[in-house]
Amino acid sequence: MAEVGAEVMNKRVIFKDFVTGFPKVSDMSVTSNSMRLKLPQSSNAVLVKNLYLSCDPYMRMLMKPGVSVSATSYTPGDVLFGFGVAKVLESTHSNLKEGDLVWGITKWEEYSVIDKPERLFKIHHTDVPLSYYTGILGMPGITAYFGFHEICCPKKGEEVYISAASGAVGQLVGQFAKLVGCRVVGSAGTAKKIELLKNKFGFDEVFNYKEEPDLNAALKRCFPQGIDIYFENVGGKMLDAVLQNMRQRGRIAACGMMSQYNLEQKEGVHNLLYVVTQRIRIEGFEAPDFFHQYPKFLDAVLPYIREGKIAYVEDVAEGLDAAPAALVGLFTGQNTGKQLVALASN
């Protein structure tokens, strides 16, 4: 283990240039730079060793130029950033000290200087795998938990549909919905994912959307009474089919529209008139909206994990050299379960 003050080679993933269409491995490069493991004096920063990096669909949106003042994007030629788990090597920030484990926004490299340590959460519970803080105990878990409970307002017995259901968020929403007493249907795009949904995550019904010539017909088959809650991860054609099958006062929580991220011209959604006639509520949200409720979230979800009431599947790529392919694979459905990159275990 490298010591503070040492000179090290720091491997990193560089974002080469803005992306059009599907991202490719060649849109990134893996390089190494020499770095001294030492914070500048009078900084308010943290020096960390990165342990796990999270691959998340929203990262695709940062690969094009920001569309407004508030929107961020990756800087061509600079290192990628995203959620991750890290260990503090040195800190000039009052709330963090050497040896602390944290999760939050870090960079895609072995060692990082984090200028905004207020975006890091200290990890207090280490009886669960540290990698879980990129998923079930991190941003995707918060997305699933609050998106489902606070945006969807579920009631026992309601009919819940989840697209991209085996992904980091989908697998959790499905299980939260079962815990509330809902009937849960999920869709995914490979036989392996379908098998997981059915046998590992306990979905009531599943279908492979790639094998359905007519999504509307598939949904009618799975939901003869209609859908009360749709957890939207996909957008486009899937949303259009769902709108035709929503019940009165149905709710659609939208935290992503993954099918649209790689399209320059977004697909048109034609069935929004159902929003009026069925009194549907569609609501967008993002996990940071709920970060202030993180302690409440841990109180709810940690016991589920410890008691085995929730299953959780990760897809782990090893090392930074494998990181670009892992990220790119999200958009063609290569991953089964939560995609992350493991750099070191401590």
Place this chain on the structure above:
Amino acid sequence: MAEVGAEVMNKRVIFKDFVTGFPKVSDMSVTSNSMRLKLPQSSNAVLVKNLYLSCDPYMRMLMKPGVSVSATSYTPGDVLFGFGVAKVLESTHSNLKEGDLVWGITKWEEYSVIDKPERLFKIHHTDVPLSYYTGILGMPGITAYFGFHEICCPKKGEEVYISAASGAVGQLVGQFAKLVGCRVVGSAGTAKKIELLKNKFGFDEVFNYKEEPDLNAALKRCFPQGIDIYFENVGGKMLDAVLQNMRQRGRIAACGMMSQYNLEQKEGVHNLLYVVTQRIRIEGFEAPDFFHQYPKFLDAVLPYIREGKIAYVEDVAEGLDAAPAALVGLFTGQNTGKQLVALASN
């Protein structure tokens, strides 16, 4: 005035057949039938003389076959129905008696037997024009009042945009928004309507959408800071432009998507990804969702009318012969203000 028991000729508007595309005057016929003004014994019905009939955009949706068990549609060969104001001639219903004035669902004819009198509201306040109960004091007023206050959750200083702003609902939403202290921008399609919005209804800014080559640019000009609340009456391209201009946590209340009713293939809406990135809430609703709050509504709105705090503009067609053209004209923007048909004053 015809007496109960008399034999009369009852003029009526017949819905000829399901409509494709824009409705035409020839999709309806005006005929007269002989009728005895007498309820059958042991009925639970009400015999009324219709005074005012309301022309409302939702009626277009009833001109095609119902798409589900719950959806109603007009019956080819039968008389049209809709909201109206009527006078009770005879009643076998315990809550209504001869001479009562009512508003609610009636038929497009001079005299009607109303089988479901529970859908009629008794009119207690006659110091305002009776025709107002087809608009500001009826279904459109309820739509505007609760849609704005309960679905849009407005706060003082927020930026409000209203499409179809001079219509029955739009003109009221704009004025309710001004009373809350919002900045209000409206669009309409004729110079006369634009003039009304500006000089009669007190909108802060207005534009003629037919003269704007680029709706997105028009909205950017009117809302340099973005839109907090959009009251959606139009759908399609307008919604697409609005989505690009919504602020974080903006709200869209959708009670209609008038631009879409006459299209067999609905326009695609391409910008729904903004729902996620801007955390927008889109919520559909219909006036009947709030009918149980009608007394509360009257307490709020009647004083506004009596004190002249709200202006209200009607477009009145005279007599059933003019009714089909009045209804059809809604869809090409012929009306200026709330379109209704006057049959009799008492």
